[in-house]
Amino acid sequence: MSDPKSGAGTFQTKAPTKEPEKKDEEHLSEEDLALKQQLELYVERIQDPDPGLQKVALESVRHEIRTSTSSMTSVPKPLKFLGPHYGTLKAFYETMPESDLKKYLADILSVLALTMSAEGERESLKYRLLGSEGDIGSWGHEYVRNLAGEIAEEFMKQQSEEAPIEDLTELVRQIVSFHMKHNAEPEAVDLLMEVDDLELLVQDVDNTNFKRTCLYLTSTARYLPGPDDMLALDIAYTLYLKFAEFANALQIALFLDKMQYVSQVFTSCDNLLRKKQFCYILARHGITFELDDEMAAEDDDREVLQDIINNIKLSESYLILARDIEVVEPKSPEDIYKAYLLDGRASAGASVDSARQNLAATFVNAFVNAGFGQDKLMTIPSDSSSGASSGNWLFKNKEHGKTSAAASLGMILLWDVDSGLAQIDKYLHSNDKHVIAGALLGVGIVNCGVKNHCDPALALLSEYIGNEDSSIQIAAIMGLGIAYAGAQNEQICSSLTPLLNNARTPLDVISFTAISLGLIYVGSCNEEVAQAIIFAVKYRSESELGEPLTRLLPLGLGLLYLGKQESVEATAEVSKTFNEKIRKYCDMTLLSCAYAGTGNVLKVQNLLGHCAQHLEKGESHQGPAVLGIAMVAMAEELGLEMSIRSLEHLLQYGEQNIRRAVPLALGLLCISNPKVNVMDTLSRLSHDTDSEVAMAAVISLGLIGAGTNNARIAGMLRNLSSYYYKDASLLFCVRVAQGLVHLGKGLLTLNPYHSDRFLLSPTALAGLVTMLHACLDMKAIVLGKYHFVLYFLVLAMQPRMLMTVDENLKPLPVQVRVGQAVDVVGQAGRPKTITSFQTHSTPILLASGDRAELATEKYIPLSPILEGHVILIENPEYREDS
Numbered sequence: 001m002s003d004p005k006s007g008a009g010t011f012q013t014k015a016p017t018k019e020p021e022k023k024d025e026e027h028l029s030e031e032d033l034a035l036k037q038q039l040e041l042y043v044e045r046i047q048d049p050d051p052g053l054q055k056v057a058l059e060s061v062r063h064e065i066r067t068s069t070s071s072m073t074s075v076p077k078p079l080k081f082l083g084p085h086y087g088t089l090k091a092f093y094e095t096m097p098e099s100d101l102k103k104y105l106a107d108i109l110s111v112l113a114l115t116m117s118a119e120g121e122r123e124s125l126k127y128r129l130l131g132s133e134g135d136i137g138s139w140g141h142e143y144v145r146n147l148a149g150e151i152a153e154e155f156m157k158q159q160s161e162e163a164p165i166e167d168l169t170e171l172v173r174q175i176v177s178f179h180m181k182h183n184a185e186p187e188a189v190d191l192l193m194e195v196d197d198l199e200l201l202v203q204d205v206d207n208t209n210f211k212r213t214c215l216y217l218t219s220t221a222r223y224l225p226g227p228d229d230m231l232a233l234d235i236a237y238t239l240y241l242k243f244a245e246f247a248n249a250l251q252i253a254l255f256l257d258k259m260q261y262v263s264q265v266f267t268s269c270d271n272l273l274r275k276k277q278f279c280y281i282l283a284r285h286g287i288t289f290e291l292d293d294e295m296a297a298e299d300d301d302r303e304v305l306q307d308i309i310n311n312i313k314l315s316e317s318y319l320i321l322a323r324d325i326e327v328v329e330p331k332s333p334e335d336i337y338k339a340y341l342l343d344g345r346a347s348a349g350a351s352v353d354s355a356r357q358n359l360a361a362t363f364v365n366a367f368v369n370a371g372f373g374q375d376k377l378m379t380i381p382s383d384s385s386s387g388a389s390s391g392n393w394l395f396k397n398k399e400h401g402k403t404s405a406a407a408s409l410g411m412i413l414l415w416d417v418d419s420g421l422a423q424i425d426k427y428l429h430s431n432d433k434h435v436i437a438g439a440l441l442g443v444g445i446v447n448c449g450v451k452n453h454c455d456p457a458l459a460l461l462s463e464y465i466g467n468e469d470s471s472i473q474i475a476a477i478m479g480l481g482i483a484y485a486g487a488q489n490e491q492i493c494s495s496l497t498p499l500l501n502n503a504r505t506p507l508d509v510i511s512f513t514a515i516s517l518g519l520i521y522v523g524s525c526n527e528e529v530a531q532a533i534i535f536a537v538k539y540r541s542e543s544e545l546g547e548p549l550t551r552l553l554p555l556g557l558g559l560l561y562l563g564k565q566e567s568v569e570a571t572a573e574v575s576k577t578f579n580e581k582i583r584k585y586c587d588m589t590l591l592s593c594a595y596a597g598t599g600n601v602l603k604v605q606n607l608l609g610h611c612a613q614h615l616e617k618g619e620s621h622q623g624p625a626v627l628g629i630a631m632v633a634m635a636e637e638l639g640l641e642m643s644i645r646s647l648e649h650l651l652q653y654g655e656q657n658i659r660r661a662v663p664l665a666l667g668l669l670c671i672s673n674p675k676v677n678v679m680d681t682l683s684r685l686s687h688d689t690d691s692e693v694a695m696a697a698v699i700s701l702g703l704i705g706a707g708t709n710n711a712r713i714a715g716m717l718r719n720l721s722s723y724y725y726k727d728a729s730l731l732f733c734v735r736v737a738q739g740l741v742h743l744g745k746g747l748l749t750l751n752p753y754h755s756d757r758f759l760l761s762p763t764a765l766a767g768l769v770t771m772l773h774a775c776l777d778m779k780a781i782v783l784g785k786y787h788f789v790l791y792f793l794v795l796a797m798q799p800r801m802l803m804t805v806d807e808n809l810k811p812l813p814v815q816v817r818v819g820q821a822v823d824v825v826g827q828a829g830r831p832k833t834i835t836s837f838q839t840h841s842t843p844i845l846l847a848s849g850d851r852a853e854l855a856t857e858k859y860i861p862l863s864p865i866l867e868g869h870v871i872l873i874e875n876p877e878y879r880e881d882s
Helices: 001-015 015-028 030-046 051-067 078-096 100-116 125-130 142-160 166-181 184-196 200-206 209-223 227-240 246-256 257-270 274-287 299-308 316-325 333-337 343-351 356-369 391-393 397-411 415-426 433-446 455-460 470-483 490-501 507-520 526-536 548-559 565-575 580-594 601-612 622-633 637-653 658-671 676-685 691-704 713-723 730-739 762-775 787-796
Strands: 803-804 815-821 834-841 850-854 858-859 869-872
Touching: 030 051, 051 078, 051 100, 051 455, 078 100, 078 333, 100 142, 100 691, 125 142, 142 166, 142 184, 166 184, 166 200, 166 803, 184 200, 184 209, 184 227, 184 391, 200 227, 209 227, 209 246, 209 658, 227 246, 227 257, 227 415, 227 637, 227 869, 246 274, 257 274, 274 299, 274 343, 274 869, 316 803, 333 730, 343 391, 356 397, 356 730, 356 787, 391 397, 397 415, 397 433, 397 470, 397 787, 415 433, 433 455, 433 470, 433 787, 455 470, 455 490, 470 490, 470 507, 490 507, 490 526, 507 526, 507 548, 507 762, 526 548, 548 565, 548 580, 548 622, 548 762, 565 580, 580 601, 580 622, 601 622, 601 637, 622 637, 622 658, 622 762, 637 658, 637 676, 658 762, 676 691, 676 713, 691 713, 713 730, 730 834, 803 815, 834 850
Parallel strands: 803 869
Antiparallel strands: 815 834, 815 850, 858 869
C-alpha cells in the first residue's frame, strides 16, 4: 500500500511541474509513450547493482539508439526521451567501477552528448575516448560529423598546451576511413587539415574516390596559407600518379613549377600517345623542356615529342582553325574601323594621311592579321597589278614608325618561322637603320613561343647586340627577349649582362636589356642576372632615375621572381639600399611580381595600404602597387571580384597617379573576358578629363575585349574614335584598342590562364605586365618613340581553340558540347560540369569561362580538360546503335 501512497504524495507536492509533462505525454502517440516508458525503465535498470541487469539494459538502449531512424529536421526519438536522464547517467558513470560495462555506458553517453552536451564542453569526444574501441560509424553520420568537429577544437587546445595527441590520432584514422567510404571526401580532407596530418589520406583513397578527393584538394589549395597549399597539391599529385591519371599529375607538377615532377610523369607513363598529350600541355604552358632518354627511349619518338613541345606545328593548326571558321581572308584596318557607321565629322578627319594614324594602322593590321601569314599592307606580292608593294606602306611611316611597321611583318607571320624569316630577310639589308631595327624585332616576334633546333633567332640577332646604333641594339635585345622568353639561355645571358655593367651603355638600351633578361629568366630566381640588374640600377645618376624608361629596370628584376613568393626577400632587402627616387617603386614591383597569381590576401592588403596614402607630387610607386593588386588577385574568381570593388574605391579616393593605373589593373583582371561591370567603368573613364586616365581606359577596353570581337566594345571604340577625332594621341589609343578587340580576327586570346583557369603561363603574364608597366607612362613610352613595346603582348597570344586530333595528330572533327563551366567541387553524385551548352563540331573557339566535353562516347580524350590540342583514341567498348 505504501507504493501508491508515496506516489500520490509526490504527485501532490510536484503537481505544478508535472502539468506540462502530462500535456506532453498527451501529445505522444501510444508507440512513443511506450518507448518513453521503456527507456525510463532501462535507465533505472542501468543503475541497478546487478551487473547482469545492467548489461541487458545497456544493450537494449544501444539497440534502440542504433535502430532509430530520424528525419533531417528532428532529433531521433530515443535521444529525445533519454535527454532528461543525461545528468543522472553521467553522475552514475562516475560511481561505476572500471569494467566493460562502464565503457558501454561511456559509448551511450558519448552519443547522448551529441544533443545534450553544453557548448564547448566536447563531452561527446571525452566519452568516446573513454568508451569501448569499436566501429564509430554504426552510430550514424551525424555523430561522426560532430566528433570530427570536437576533435578539431581539442587538437587546437592540446597544441597550444603542447599536450600529447596520440589518443586522438587513432580516432581521426577511424573517422577518415568512415568518411572516405561514405562519399564525404571533403569532410575527411578538412579534418586532416585541422589536425595537420594530410599524409594519412593516401592510405584511405581508392579507385572510386580519388578523383573527387584530388579535385577538392586542388581547389582548396588556392585558399590555404603556405605551406599547407603546397602540401595539399603534393598529395593530389601523389594520388594522381598512384592511380595513373598522368595528365592531371602533370598539371599539378606545372602548377607547383617542379620540373622533377614533370620528368617523373614522363618516366612513369609508358604510353607514347599519352606522352604526346603531355607535350601539348607543356607547349600551351609555354615552358622550355628538354626530353632525355629516360622519358622517351626511341630517338624518332623523342624527336616527335620534342617538336610538339617546341610548338613547331602551331602555325599549321592555327591556319586549319582559320580555314574551318572561314576567316582566312586578310582584313585591312578600314574593315576594323568601320568609319562608314559613324556620322560625317569623324570620317572626314580619318582620311588625312598622318604618320601617327599610319602607325596606328600598322598596329591594327598586325594585331588583326596576327599569325595568318597574309595581310593587305605588308605582305602584298610585289608583282601585283596595282603596283603597290609592301615597301610603300613601310615608308608611309616616319623614322621610328618604320621600326614598328617592319616588325609587324613578324606578327603577321607569327609562329611560321621558315616563311617568316624568308620574308623579313630583305629588310635586314636595308640602308635605313629603323627598318633594320624593325626587321630584327620581327625575327624575335616570329620565333615567339616556337623553339627551333638551329636557333635562327639567336644566330641572327646576336650579331647586332653590340651595334653602335641604339635603336638597332634595342630591337635586337627585345627580339631575343621575346623569342627566348623562359628559355634561360646561358649564351644570351653572357652576351647581355656586360651591357648592364658598362657605364657607357645608353639608358634606353639598359632598360630593354633588363626586361629581356627578366623575360628569358622569368621565375628562375637567377642570382647572376639579378646581380647585374641591381648593379645597373645602383649606378644610374639622379637625372637618369627620373627618366620614364628607368621604370623597366625594377620590372626586369621582378620578372626573375615571378610567382616565386618568399624567394624574393633577399633581393627586396638589397633594393632598400637603392636611391630613394626608385626605392619604393622597386619595392612595389618586386612584391607584386613575386606574389603574382598566388591570390595572397595579405599581400593585396599590403599593396592597398600603399595606395591609400596621399603623397606629394613626383612619387610614382603607387602605379605598380595598383597593378600589383590585379596581378596577385587574378588567381581566383572570388579574389578577382573583390579586387574589382577595391579598385572602384581607389578611383574615388586615390591620387592622380593611382587613377591612371586603375584602368590598366582592371584590364589585367578581366583580360580577354569582357565583364559588363568592368566594361561600363572603363567606358566612363574613357571620357575622363585627365587624358592619361582616358588613354589607359581606352587601351584597357582593348585588353578586356582582346580577341573576342565583342560587339559592344567595338561600338564603344567606334564612338570614341569620333569623339576624339581631333586628339591624335587618344585616337591612336582608340585604334590600338580596336586592333586588340579583333585580335587574330577573334581566334586569339591574351589570357595567361589556361586548363580551366588552373595554370598560369609565366611568359604570358610577363609579357602582359611589361606592356602594362610601359603604359603607366603613356605619353613618354607608348606615344613616344618606344611604341613597339606593344609587341610584348605577343608573349600572351594563344589560339583560344579546341582542336581534336587522332593518333597520327591529324585533325579529327567530332561533336562537342560547349557551355558555361560549373564548379562541381564537393558536390554529391556526378553533377553536370557545364550548363546551357550548344553542340558544335571541332575545331571550335572557347570563350573565357567556357568548358567543352565530348558529345559522343565513340572516343576517349587523353586530356582531362578539353582545351588546345586534345588527342582522341577510339573507345573499345563503344557500340554503334543499330
